[in-house]
Amino acid sequence: LSNNWTFQTSAPQTKIMVLRQTPRRPLNRQSSRNVLLPVSSSSLPGAHPYSKSNGRLSLFLTWLPQILTVIATIYTVVSSGKERSRLSRELKNQKAQGSSITKSARNAHQIGQELMRDNERKTKLIDVLMMETEKLSKEVKNLEEKRGIFTIEIRKFLPGAIVSAKKGNVPGDKSGAEIREKAIIAKIERLRLAIQNISRRELLDRFGKGPYKVEIMLDFPPSAGDGPDKFVIELASIDDMPHSVHTFLEQVHLGLWNGCSFFRNAPHVMQATPRSYYKNSGQNMENPFIDSGYYHVSFQEYSPNHPHKANTIGFSGRPGGPDFYINMWDNSDTHGPGGQKHYDLPIEAEPCFGTIVEGLDAVERMKNQPTNKQSFHRFKEVIGIKFAKILM
DSSP states (O other): OBTTEEEEOOTTOSOEEEEEEOOOBTTTTBOOOEEEEEEOGGGSTTOOSOOHHHHHHHHHHHHHHHHHHHHHHHHHHHHHHHHHHHHHHHHHHHHHHHHHHHHHHHHHHHHHHHHHHHHHHHHHHHHHHHHHHHHHHHHHHHHHHOOSEEEEEOOSSSTTOEEEEETTTSTTOSSSHHHHHHHHHHHHHHHHHHHHHHHHHHHHHHHOSSOOEEEEEEEOOGGGOSOOOEEEEEEOOTTTOHHHHHHHHHHHHTTTTTTOEEEEEOSSEEEEESOOOTTSTTOOOSHHHHHHTOSSOSSOOOOTTSOOOTTEEEEOTTTTOSOEEEESSOOHHHHSTTOOTTSSOTTOOOOEEEEEEEOHHHHHHHHTSOEEGGGTTEEEEEEEEEEEEEEO
8 A cells, every 4th residue: 555545456356446545634624535446457557367358258168068068968869869760770771681681591492492302302213223223234144144935024115015035046146135135125114114103203293283384485686676475385295205294394493494595497496405695695504404403304205196296395415405496397207216317226216295385476486587507507696585484
């Protein structure tokens, strides 16, 4: 304090009050009076450093942690909601994918079971063939050792025919070779009958009673334009051609012909084969036939009740399959018994196992597609088989 000035300050306050004392006047006997004047703390030396604006800042800093806590809480709640929504969507997608995977696995399991059943049937057939082969070997050996008269039952093409041969009385037979040959033929015929019986049972168990029909959906190249694109095959009676019919139906049932093609117009036959066409170019279509066990027939089955007339279906090659062809005209002499002289057993015939009953206009459309004569009448653009299915 000096010169009648009094300073009063307070640290928490934002204002500083200055006490001013007026000079004494003895003559007037006027008591001294104090006057309080507000003075800004920043204008006085040594005043408290906090101002009005600094006070607001202090208040803000006091509440800042609580504000940040509230903001963080809100952000956490919002983020948690978004995360729950995202997890919910992912869970739904996973459930949908799981359902699809489960369905695919179920289908794969069913196909696997069918293949296992097929393998079991084939194993049984092989066992039968092995047993018959062993019996054949033993009987041939016995025939070589025996002397005298042999009665051999032969079911070659006329079941029940009996041939009696006496060793030494057969022209040109001094070693029993003709007798052994007849015995082998008889055993082979028994094997054929066994295969036919097994095939017939398989057809009835899997596909029911006939007649059976198969629809072939074609896929012409874009250059062919629009037109009829399917035909229907009615398969032969299982009393006459059970093994060939069973082989073809299994190929269709397993989807082996889907994506294959007609590649040649000979022109007496129009031939289909396990080869891709322009929509699946480069895909190996032959291996699935091999893996399935239905690549070809086990023997050249033939019945005179089903000759190679026009618009019938036959297996190509020796043994027949998997290629099949449409007879464009009567090929009974060419593909019937004795028609293929260049094979080891020319007396055999190619299986004829079906007839086209619908869609001859589609066959005619195929016939009119351009071919290359220099390459055995191959189509310049192969005609695809979109799918083949059994009509129930």
